[in-house]
Amino acid sequence: MEKAKIGVLTISDRASKGIYEDISGKAIIDYLNDVLITPFEVDYKVIPDELELIKETLIGMIDNKGCSLILTTGGTGPAKRDVTPEATEAVCEKMMPGFGELMRQVSLSQVPTAILSRQTAGIRKNCLIVNLPGKPQSIKLCLDAVMPAIPYCIDLIEGAYIDTDPNKIKSFRPKNK
Template structure:
């Protein structure tokens, strides 16, 4: 089964080409480090508009067949930060442990991590994870939660994801 992973950057300015999307590239670089399995990225940049974010998440999950979608941006308290609302609107189940762990890890570095509203959820057979917008925070958060991601995707009957154990070890319960 082919592994397709959605990378979605939510940013008004990056979507207008005002600045380069370093956050989306940081996710791709991190996943390239983590994954031993061959994978294809389905990559998009959209503005901070809830309906556009929702439609893009649905397209990546339902039409493009992504087993995992990782978003960056739009998780703060500002008025235009609506990525968690869009994620919740398209998911069947929320996975609050992801956000709890990511905030706990980020709080070791910055006190403002408490302002982050990143979350995760499941739409059909797709795990969606919201990450913060800063590349350094992206790696810190993914390092914390990614060991659980391959097993979550197993439970959703998605493709078997193998990690590069020299970089990150996926946790799967002993059979």
Template sequence: METIKIGILVSSDRASQGVYEDISGKAIREILSDFIANPCDFHYILTEDNQRAIETHLINLCDEMGCDLVVTTGGTGPAKRDVTPEATQNVCEKMLPGFGELMRSVSLQYVPTAILSRQSAGIRGKSLIINLPGKPKSIKECLEAVFPAVPYCIDLIEGNYIYANEDSIKVFRPKTS
């Protein structure tokens, strides 16, 4: 079973300045460790809300570190400093709008302000990048919604084969004929 390389990029001015501890990145790691049966090699980066810095980190995680999956949190709202979706779009060859549509749909079941969220996803080389919201509860809800499609997406872009922990999450791969 291949090791899956996972990048976690947290964009937060205050957490990167030490004003508070990042709990979102830890939540992502815990959830993905539960969902993925393969051994995982996590690469964690905490950065300020700065588009150029986010783009540089995304490129490094995809191109240099060879991450199969890169998950971001933070910077998806409408505020001036929220630039993670723009950074993601700038570094990706293809965008996958269905991820953001599903995440917003799920989040709208809990909070009406989910319509303000701008989560997205895209492909850079053999890496899938997913932008998540910033709260651990929302991260879990969104990952539960989109993760069933993640392993097959990574298959299609020729990334490493992800085995799901079937006790925690069911994934979908079309049956081959």
């Protein structure tokens, strides 16, 4: 089986300048290593909150690197420099608002400011892009909520096959597919 390519993109002015370590992107990679049972390789990048650069990076990960899934972290709040959702929407052919709705719903059970999050998801070619929050504990909470639907979504858009360890996250795939 060919390895799935998964992009992990941290969008942070300070982390991209080395002012602090990118713990959020590493938390995503640790999560993937923990729950995925199919072979995959990660294309990992840390870039500043610059709209055009985010768009170029997402396009490159999909069109040049062949990623079937990209998980972003950072840039989803209401601050002026938070432009990750705008970049995601600009490069996608279809938006998948249910991902953001579910992530906000589970996050609201933990913190009232989750309503300020603008996380979204969308599809470009045969890649699903999911915008995650910036804190590692919030990343896990959100991924636990949406990961059951991600493998089947990627099947439907003809991306690489990925599957989860059913003892950790049970992927949903229809039985009569």
